[in-house]
Amino acid sequence: MSTERVMIYKRFERFWHWSQAILIIGMMITGFEIHGTYSLLGFGRAVELHTLFAWTVLTLWAFTIVWQFTTGEWRQYLPGLRNVDAMIRYYLYGIFHGGKHPFNKTVLQKHNPLQRLAYLAFLALMGPMIWGSGLFYLFYNQWPRFGLDAYISLEWVAFVHVVGAFTITTFFFVHVYLTTTGPTLLTHIRSMITGYDDHEH
Amino acid sequence: MSGDAVKAISRVFGWLLFLSLCLGSAAFARTTDHSTLDALQGPFKTGPDVTKACLSCHNKAGHQVMKSVHWTWDKISPTTGKRLGKKFAANNFCGSPLSNEPRCTSCHAGYGWRDNTFDFTQQDNVDCLACHDTTSTYKKIATDAGHPLYEPREIPPGSGKIVQPPNLAKIAQQVGKPGRNNCGACHFNGGGGDAVKHGDLDSSLIKPSKSLDVHMGVDGQNMVCADCHTFNDHQPSGSRYAVRATDSHGIDLPKDDHDRATCESCHSATPHKKDKLNDHTNRVACQSCHIPEFARGGIATKMLWDWSTGGKRGPDGKPLYINDDHGHLIYSAEKGDFKYAENVRPEYKWYNGVVHQIAITDKIDDSRILEINRVEGSASDANARIWPFKVMHGKQPYDTVNKTLVVNHVFGKDDTAFWTNFDYAKAIQAGMDYAGLPYSGKFGFIETRMNWFITHMVAPKEKAVPCGECHTKSDEGRLAGLTDFYMPGRDAKPWLDFIGWAAVVMAIFGGLAHAAVRITIARRNRRAS
Numbered sequence: 001m002s003t004e005r006v007m008i009y010k011r012f013e014r015f016w017h018w019s020q021a022i023l024i025i026g027m028m029i030t031g032f033e034i035h036g037t038y039s040l041l042g043f044g045r046a047v048e049l050h051t052l053f054a055w056t057v058l059t060l061w062a063f064t065i066v067w068q069f070t071t072g073e074w075r076q077y078l079p080g081l082r083n084v085d086a087m088i089r090y091y092l093y094g095i096f097h098g099g100k101h102p103f104n105k106t107v108l109q110k111h112n113p114l115q116r117l118a119y120l121a122f123l124a125l126m127g128p129m130i131w132g133s134g135l136f137y138l139f140y141n142q143w144p145r146f147g148l149d150a151y152i153s154l155e156w157v158a159f160v161h162v163v164g165a166f167t168i169t170t171f172f173f174v175h176v177y178l179t180t181t182g183p184t185l186l187t188h189i190r191s192m193i194t195g196y197d198d199h200e201h
Numbered sequence: 202m203s204g205d206a207v208k209a210i211s212r213v214f215g216w217l218l219f220l221s222l223c224l225g226s227a228a229f230a231r232t233t234d235h236s237t238l239d240a241l242q243g244p245f246k247t248g249p250d251v252t253k254a255c256l257s258c259h260n261k262a263g264h265q266v267m268k269s270v271h272w273t274w275d276k277i278s279p280t281t282g283k284r285l286g287k288k289f290a291a292n293n294f295c296g297s298p299l300s301n302e303p304r305c306t307s308c309h310a311g312y313g314w315r316d317n318t319f320d321f322t323q324q325d326n327v328d329c330l331a332c333h334d335t336t337s338t339y340k341k342i343a344t345d346a347g348h349p350l351y352e353p354r355e356i357p358p359g360s361g362k363i364v365q366p367p368n369l370a371k372i373a374q375q376v377g378k379p380g381r382n383n384c385g386a387c388h389f390n391g392g393g394g395d396a397v398k399h400g401d402l403d404s405s406l407i408k409p410s411k412s413l414d415v416h417m418g419v420d421g422q423n424m425v426c427a428d429c430h431t432f433n434d435h436q437p438s439g440s441r442y443a444v445r446a447t448d449s450h451g452i453d454l455p456k457d458d459h460d461r462a463t464c465e466s467c468h469s470a471t472p473h474k475k476d477k478l479n480d481h482t483n484r485v486a487c488q489s490c491h492i493p494e495f496a497r498g499g500i501a502t503k504m505l506w507d508w509s510t511g512g513k514r515g516p517d518g519k520p521l522y523i524n525d526d527h528g529h530l531i532y533s534a535e536k537g538d539f540k541y542a543e544n545v546r547p548e549y550k551w552y553n554g555v556v557h558q559i560a561i562t563d564k565i566d567d568s569r570i571l572e573i574n575r576v577e578g579s580a581s582d583a584n585a586r587i588w589p590f591k592v593m594h595g596k597q598p599y600d601t602v603n604k605t606l607v608v609n610h611v612f613g614k615d616d617t618a619f620w621t622n623f624d625y626a627k628a629i630q631a632g633m634d635y636a637g638l639p640y641s642g643k644f645g646f647i648e649t650r651m652n653w654f655i656t657h658m659v660a661p662k663e664k665a666v667p668c669g670e671c672h673t674k675s676d677e678g679r680l681a682g683l684t685d686f687y688m689p690g691r692d693a694k695p696w697l698d699f700i701g702w703a704a705v706v707m708a709i710f711g712g713l714a715h716a717a718v719r720i721t722i723a724r725r726n727r728r729a730s
């Protein structure tokens with residue numbers, strides 16, 4: 001049996017992943033301060049930073065979307081229900097009993113079926129929910145100019161935004177935990193940093 | 202034009218306007234030296250003699266003043282159509298000027314309004330000097346119906362202190378534009394004494410520091426009242442009877458109406474560098490953030506006036522007066538109980554410029570606290586903004602049968618005046634008779650509130666109210682009482698938070714539990730092998 005190092009996560013992808021991670025953590029911290037959960041930086045500072053992070057992450061996402069489509073990587077998020085059950089069985093049983101991970105990362109298939117579903121949910125549901133409501137929130141004062149104030153209220157925009165925020169926060173903790181489920185605790189994290197994954201043949 | 206371009210241009214105009222204000226008061230030399238005018242050589246026996254001399258050149262000034270509220274004390278509300286002004290609107294301070302004229306009219310811009318026979322058409326009775334004296338030596342004395350002293354007099358009687366009359370000729374020769382002293386002589390003393398009434402107007406504004414008032418500070422812009430309260434034909438701008446709760450006009454350019462008594466007149470509606478702050482200006486009055494506290498100049502303002510306890514006498518049988526440790530009069534036989542405060546955080550209310558002002562003749566509901574001037578507005582009212590107020594607490598006499606407030610005759614040497622005889626029954630009867638109003642003869646005391654919006658004593662921007670004092674869940678939040686709109690930082694939905702945090706906690710503990718099972722089984726397997 002030989003071990004081969006394969007580049008799974010390309011440089012832009014890693015840059016995108018980690019800067020997004022930092023920004024989202026930043027937005028979590030400042031967002032829940034704006035929400036009134038605690039006070040850390042002061043409401044005004046929190047709003048300023050949250051807004052700065054929001055614009056940064058929106059820019060990042062714009063680049064990322066272009067990248068996904070020009071490289072064809074967007075296909076990585078195409079869902080399929082095949083083998084999802086195998087993944088669930090693995091996390092609920094196999095992982096405890098030395099079972100083999102049912103999925104092997106390759107350049108063409110970076111994500112296991114469960115990941116595909118989860119990341120698709122992130123990109124297609126949680127993301128738009130948070131940035132959509134966030135943009136409405138940001139442009140609150142421009143609503144009347146477009147006659148929007150007749151249809152939406154800040155209360156409900158904030159509601160959607162907060163639902164999005166809780167969903168993302170929940171996602172975040174599950175996501176972080178699952179990174180520890182590789183061959184060693186840090187395997188997955190390491191490959192997201194270096195880009196390489198060790199493949200056994 | 203883009204918003205930014207408009208902003209840049211308005212900023213430039215703002216500075217131009219400001220420069221022209223400064224130049225207007227400093228560089229442009231006067232074209233008349235009043236001290237050389239024959240008409241002003243004096244000597245003048247009385248105030249009206251001075252006025253005659255003024256009017257001999259300024260032949261329209263008298264009639265201009267006579268149209269102003271400074272003279273008429275009478276105004277139709279532009280919003281409710283109701284007749285207001287000191288003569289009609291009720292308040293919870295001194296009460297009504299009716300029957301008490303010689304005392305109250307010491308702040309009338311005229312001479313001789315002693316009783317209801319005063320001739321409002323007599324232009325020689327206009328007082329020019331009250332506003333145009335620049336020597337600070339001209340004083341209308343408290344009890345002479347608007348006249349200054351003409352002969353030396355012992356004040357207060359029996360004190361041995363002889364007060365000299367002002368030199369009218371000298372004053373007339375040095376007239377000029379109204380300064381802080383002129384306006385302050387009356388407006389800092391509303392309610393009968395320094396700082397009593399407004400809370401944001403008191404004698405600390407005569408020579409304020411920048412930290413007390415960023416516009417008037419003598420170490421800063423050194424502006425005077427009339428720089429904002431611009432006058433047109435002797436009509437002042439900026440009145441509490443005709444408030445623009447929202448100034449949609451914005452910067453007042455020379456082509457406009459020369460009414461600068463709103464912040465927006467110079468600063469525009471979007472003066473902040475940070476957009477999020479500008480986003481507030483359509484719903485929050487500038488004053489709400491920029492005047493964090495009122496009565497900041499070291500002089501306490503009255504917060505409560507309870508007339509119902511008036512008339513007590515001490516053990517010596519003399520009318521009782523009690524001072525607290527700070528030297529504030531907290532009980533007076535003439536006026537009842539008082540409470541004072543300094544550095545007071547205002548109360549905040551929605552306000553669209555409409556005030557429902559009770560007149561002395563209105564029927565009132567005595568089953569609850571009477572709000573003498575309810576301000577109108579709500580979050581759903583696009584013309585309303587959140588404004589800061591001093592809310593004055595009062596308890597005052599009313600007719601328990603007819604359900605009206607009453608005219609209380611307080612001042613005078615006759616045997617009905619309350620401040621001389623301490624008998625409400627007589628004093629109210631006399632006041633109502635004088636006013637010609639129906640009175641049942643039965644009186645009680647009703648608790649009242651009065652709203653005084655706060656608009657002076659603007660602090661430097663570093664001292665503006667920080668965001669978190671409104672955007673907070675705390676009951677102490679400045680806007681805790683205004684619950685008819687969603688405010689970030691305050692209005693989380695508890696059930697959503699519950700579900701949300703439950704999900705987050707489950708995610709964390711789910712991971713930890715999963716990890717625990719992994720570890721335990723791995724250990725067991727290792728031991729087994």
Ligand code: HEM
Nearest residue numbers: 027028031032034035054131134135137138158165168689
């Ligand atoms: C592109 C993405 C985002 C945009 C444009 C955005 C924008 C905003 C804006 C404008 C506000 C209101 C601030 C104010 O009061 O002025 C806000 C509040 C908030 N944001 Fe975001 N945000 C984004 C992403 C996130 C993320 C990723 C999270 C957390 C995971 C988050 C959590 C929150 C929370 C909890 C609030 C408080 C809502 C409330 O209580 O009303 N936001 N956001």
